[in-house]
Amino acid sequence: MERRTFVKTALSASAALSVPLTGRAAQASISKAEPFKLKYAPHLGMFKHSAGEDPIDQIKFMADQGFRAFEDNSLSSRDVALQEKIGKTLADLNMEMGVFVGNWNVRRGDGLAKGDPEIRKAFVEELAASVDVAKRVNATWMTIVLGNRHHRLEPDYQTANIVETLKQASAVLEPHGLVMVLEPLNHLHNHPDVFLSKVPHGYLICKAVNSPSCKILFDMYHQQITEGNITQNIDMAYEEVGYFQIGDVPGRKEPTTGEMNYRHLFKHIHDKGYTGILGMEHGNFYPDKDGEARLIQAYREVDSFE
Known part of the structure; x- marks a missing residue:
């Protein structure tokens, strides 16, 4: 689809969402859409102009x-009360x-590559504490x-340190059927x-840890x-990929706002038999309620593969 055609289509979609209502009243004015082929996972705040500030109303809007x-x-x-809700x-x-971050303090600290015993101990303890969080929302991945x-x-020593730490952490997660997904981050920009x-x-690393509780988070942006x-890279690493992000x-x-051919990528992932979640870890290109409608339309476009 040409950019001009896409923008025209997106504007038509945004007009359908321009009724000045908020919360569930806004959602009631929109008939429920067909489910997407793949399990794209939005996050809170992505549709706050259409659904209101309440987290539960936002999730209900996503489903609609x-x-x-x-x-x-x-x-x-x-x-905890909100987690349960x-x-x-x-x-x-x-x-x-989908995912939640399971190691808040370590994420902001020295990391795991140094092999510091105290950091390793804190990391494993935090993952153990995350088990209860996962159970409240029926989560699998962190x-x-x-x-x-x-x-x-x-x-190589740093990699060995990390492997040992993740082996200990996997032993905590395996009995609960939980999976930590390791996220490679780009070092060139962010x-x-x-x-x-x-x-x-x-x-x-995942091969060395050799646990169903240790997989890769393949963030296609990074x-x-x-x-x-x-x-x-999807093909080469696929057996160790537990989750994708967009x-x-x-x-x-x-998708459709940059250089990546997400329609091709989604078809490729679908054709491989992937039935997991693809997290929408990105911002909205266009602002406000109209931008939220354009975002939904963009996903309809790239999800239209055969």
Whole structure:
């Protein structure tokens, strides 16, 4: 579809959402859409202009638009009562819970590559505490960021330190059927000193840990920047990929706003038999309520593969 045609279509869709209503009243004015082929997972705030500020109303709006999953990086920091309410809402709507971040303190600390016993102990304890969070929302996956590399320690020693830590963490998660997904982050634009930046390195680590509770979070935004060749990397690493995330380049906004051919990528992932979740970890390219309608229309466009 040409950009001019897409914009015209998106504007028509946004007009359908321009009735000045809020919350569930706004949703009631829109007939429920057909479910998307793949399980794209929006996050809170993505549709606040259409659904209102209430988190539960936002999740209900997502379901009405055909989204079958939801993710929330900040879930661990939310009140227990809200976590339980989110879990009940997802169950009532037959939606799946995507990732939440399972290691808040370590994520902001020295990371795991150094092999510090105290950091390792804190990391495993935090993951153990995340088990209860996961149960409240029926989650399977939690994002793990390994932290920064250390310039005075050989990279292979750092990898070995991380493997040992993740083996201990996997032993905590395996009895509960939970999976930590390791996220390679781009070191060229957003995270210049990060230790894990490439999918092949994540693949090596997961192979060494050798646990169903340790997999890769394949964020296609980061990998387009770091190494490109997304389709082949999906194929090479697929048996260790537990979760995908989405974001176009440049800008980290919804598909069709950048250089990536997400219609091709989604078809490729679908054809491989992937039945998991694809987290929408990106911003909205266009502002306000009209922008939210354009975002939904963009996903309809890239989800239209045969």
